[in-house]
Amino acid sequence: MKGIVFTEFLELVETKFGIKTVQDIIDACDLKTNGVYTSVGTYDHKEMFQMVGKLSEIQNIPVADLLQTYGTFFFSVLSTSYPKFMTKNNLFSFLESIDGYIHPEVLKLYPEAELPRFSSEKINDSEMQLVYESSRKMSDFAIGLIKGAATYYNTAADVEVVKSEADGTKVIIQISCIDA
Numbered sequence: 145m146k147g148i149v150f151t152e153f154l155e156l157v158e159t160k161f162g163i164k165t166v167q168d169i170i171d172a173c174d175l176k177t178n179g180v181y182t183s184v185g186t187y188d189h190k191e192m193f194q195m196v197g198k199l200s201e202i203q204n205i206p207v208a209d210l211l212q213t214y215g216t217f218f219f220s221v222l223s224t225s226y227p228k229f230m231t232k233n234n235l236f237s238f239l240e241s242i243d244g245y246i247h248p249e250v251l252k253l254y255p256e257a258e259l260p261r262f263s264s265e266k267i268n269d270s271e272m273q274l275v276y277e278s279s280r281k282m283s284d285f286a287i288g289l290i291k292g293a294a295t296y297y298n299t300a301a302d303v304e305v306v307k308s309e310a311d312g313t314k315v316i317i318q319i320s321c322i323d324a
């Protein structure tokens with residue numbers, strides 16, 4: 145997984161919980177990198193799960209909640225860092241474009257990126273479903289990103305899991321706009 149995902153995670157942990165917590169989670173995890181990441185490097189995504197798991201223990205916050213919060217924060221990082229990918233003018237067109245446009249563009253920039261697959265189905269003007277598929281099982285991170293995208297597009301929306309395969313590699317996420 146790209147280093148930006150790690151560096152921004154540690155940045156957020158520092159802002160929310162302080163530098164001591166950053167050091168505590170790095171010390172408590174047996175990380176090959178020793179917690180040293182550069183934004184352009186590529187690292188094992190399991191290190192992220194180790195650190196999130198430790199933060200969850202220390203702060204007594206469920207892992208799913210931490211990943212969602214991080215996803216929402218990461219969306220604002222992405223939309224600021226890559227404004228040229230923010231070409232769509234509403235939430236649903238944007239979400240429909242992740243798999244066919246945004247992530248393929250990311251792969252052009254970083255051929256070693258490991259990205260999930262998404263298929264989308266618009267149910268009606270205010271509801272759509274995204275099917276998340278990835279061996280990395282980061283659907284909670286995806287939910288956080290989607291919530292970040294809703295905020296970016298000034299759209300009030302509920303984002304919920306409709307169905308999850310037992311091991312989390314395939315998850316159906318429903319996005320329901322509240323005031324559409």
Ligand code: HEM
Pocket residue numbers: 145146147149222223226229239242246247250256257258259260278279280281282283285286287289290293
């Ligand atoms: C709501 C919109 C988006 C969703 C739901 C989404 C979803 C995800 C998820 C879940 C991952 C983690 C990898 C995995 O699960 O296999 C990921 C990785 C990533 N995404 Fe997206 N993404 C979105 C938008 C974007 C945008 C706008 C960009 C930026 C241009 C972007 C760039 C990346 C990058 C750089 C990674 C890391 C890949 C790696 O570490 O190898 N994504 N995305």
